[in-house]
Amino acid sequence: MPNHLNPFNRVGLICLISANLALVGPLNAEPAKVKLIKHKKGRWELLVNGNPYLIKGIAYEMDEVGKKPKSNNLWMLSDKNNNGSPDGPYDSWVDENKNNIKDNNEYAVGDFQLLKEMGCNTIRIYHWQNLDKEVLRDLYNRFGISVIMGNFLGAYTVGSGANWERGTDYTDKKQLKNMMDDVTAMVMQHKDEPYVLTWMLGNENDTVGHEGNSTLNNTNAAAHPKEYAKFLNKTAKMIQKLDPNHPVGTCIATLKLSSALKKYAPHIDYIGMNSYSGPYGFNVLWNQVKQSVKKPLLITEYGTDCYNQNKEVEDEKYQALYLLRSWKDIQNNSFTGTGTGNALGGIVYTRTDRWWLNGSPEYHDTTAGGWQGPTVDGWFNDEWFGIVSQGDGAQSPFSRQLRMAYYAYKQVWNNGLDVSMVIQNIERSGGSAIGKASSTSGLSSLGMNNIQELK
Ligand SMILES: [Ca+2]
Numbered sequence: 178m179p180n181h182l183n184p185f186n187r188v189g190l191i192c193l194i195s196a197n198l199a200l201v202g203p204l205n206a207e208p209a210k211v212k213l214i215k216h217k218k219g220r221w222e223l224l225v226n227g228n229p230y231l232i233k234g235i236a237y238e239m240d241e242v243g244k245k246p247k248s249n250n251l252w253m254l255s256d257k258n259n260n261g262s263p264d265g266p267y268d269s270w271v272d273e274n275k276n277n278i279k280d281n282n283e284y285a286v287g288d289f290q291l292l293k294e295m296g297c298n299t300i301r302i303y304h305w306q307n308l309d310k311e312v313l314r315d316l317y318n319r320f321g322i323s324v325i326m327g328n329f330l331g332a333y334t335v336g337s338g339a340n341w342e343r344g345t346d347y348t349d350k351k352q353l354k355n356m357m358d359d360v361t362a363m364v365m366q367h368k369d370e371p372y373v374l375t376w377m378l379g380n381e382n383d384t385v386g387h388e389g390n391s392t393l394n395n396t397n398a399a400a401h402p403k404e405y406a407k408f409l410n411k412t413a414k415m416i417q418k419l420d421p422n423h424p425v426g427t428c429i430a431t432l433k434l435s436s437a438l439k440k441y442a443p444h445i446d447y448i449g450m451n452s453y454s455g456p457y458g459f460n461v462l463w464n465q466v467k468q469s470v471k472k473p474l475l476i477t478e479y480g481t482d483c484y485n486q487n488k489e490v491e492d493e494k495y496q497a498l499y500l501l502r503s504w505k506d507i508q509n510n511s512f513t514g515t516g517t518g519n520a521l522g523g524i525v526y527t528r529t530d531r532w533w534l535n536g537s538p539e540y541h542d543t544t545a546g547g548w549q550g551p552t553v554d555g556w557f558n559d560e561w562f563g564i565v566s567q568g569d570g571a572q573s574p575f576s577r578q579l580r581m582a583y584y585a586y587k588q589v590w591n592n593g594l595d596v597s598m599v600i601q602n603i604e605r606s607g608g609s610a611i612g613k614a615s616s617t618s619g620l621s622s623l624g625m626n627n628i629q630e631l632k
């Protein structure tokens with residue numbers, strides 16, 4: 178359900194200096210030709226330049242410990258060590274022995290390289306603020322990773338011009354024009370770039386959310402499904418007119434709007450859902466979307482925290498298994514799987530722990546602000562969702578402690594191992610697998626303890 182920036186804190190963000198990179202080789206200047214092909218029995222195939230593409234996605238952010246970011250995507254511009262390149266993508270290093278010190282053999286490797294080695298092929302950008310095209314071109318050209326380019330379409334009042342007290346109102350013509358203009362500007366600026374995979378409109382705009390845990394969406398879409406769906410349709414049509422190369426999706430968190438979407442938003446190409454539905458995947462969701470909206474489905478957020486609030490310990494094994502079983506379900510329901518055939522892939526939430534979501538940004542909160550749901554301790558602890566941690570925070574934004582989930586996904590996404598086999602290996606790998614010691618033993622049993630290859 179997470180986790181976006183409270184607009185009260187969103188102040189003058191644009192005048193940040195663009196990172197000045199000289200990293201890029203010859204650019205592939207052509208936009209990708211991305212198509213969704215409908216096959217018999219409601220099965221869908223995503224093709225990129227004619228080749229099948231299963232979205233192996235990560236919600237990539239890099240939030241520095243101790244700071245509450247004032248806007249989206251600031252990781253793209255952050256250059257704390259003044260070397261001319263953004264810190265997260267290029268200057269991060271793996272804290273292999275987890276001592277929270279940069280030892281001599283721990284070299285800067287960079288998050289883009291780590292994402293590539295994991296086998297990630299797509300990142301999700303929630304809203305198109307603060308982007309540096311050179312960084313995104315490099316992400317695509319050197320690391321082979323594309324971008325789902327998002328526009329909040331009024332969520333958190335971004336793009337609508339509404340004030341926070343009133344919230345985004347999909348019956349307000351002025352606000353609708355503001356949002357349409359914002360989407361148009363995004364499309365015009367990025368449609369011919371090679372890194373764009375698809376467009377994404379909104380983030381859980383069908384929900385109200387809760388003030389207490391950073392999910393407050395602040396739109397009236399749920400109260401005005403017809404108006405919202407019609408606006409989505411108009412926006413999607415406009416995008417398709419400007420840009421024939423990239424499908425348009427919308428991100429929801431419930432199926433409350435499915436009949437309105439079916440009836441009033443036929444131009445939406447695919448559905449994105451943020452889904453935190455437990456450690457065995459997404460159950461009937463595939464079929465529900467197939468039967469109701471009749472569109473392909475991308476899981477735009479899934480995952481769990483690795484903090485067990487009852488036992489007061491990190492549980493990397495639980496997180497890894499939760500994520501692996503979720504991926505197994507996605508694979509099974511993709512075009513080549515035996516299930517519903519309408520899964521386009523999934524986006525793991527999230528890459529790196531974010532310490533500002535609850536309580537103080539200087540403290541890695543273990544109790545405050547989580548939400549209840551189907552995870553081992555009954556609580557999704559917002560600040561512990563990363564498949565990568567920032568250790569004790571002292572070396573933020575540079576240090577990375579890779580959790581078991583990172584290595585487990587690498588086995589499946591990059592090395593092509595069978596997901597069921599990796600699940601079995603972890604299940605057998607001993608003990609309650611809690612905390613750092615057990616995560617190391619889990620990795621050893623998978624032959625994953627040698628991370629020299631990361632360099
Ligand atoms: Ca830097």
Ligand SMILES: [Ca+2]
Pocket residue numbers: 482483484485486552554555556557558
């Ligand atoms: Ca938890």
Ligand SMILES: [Ca+2]
Pocket residue numbers: 532533534535536537538539540541542560
């Ligand atoms: Ca905190």
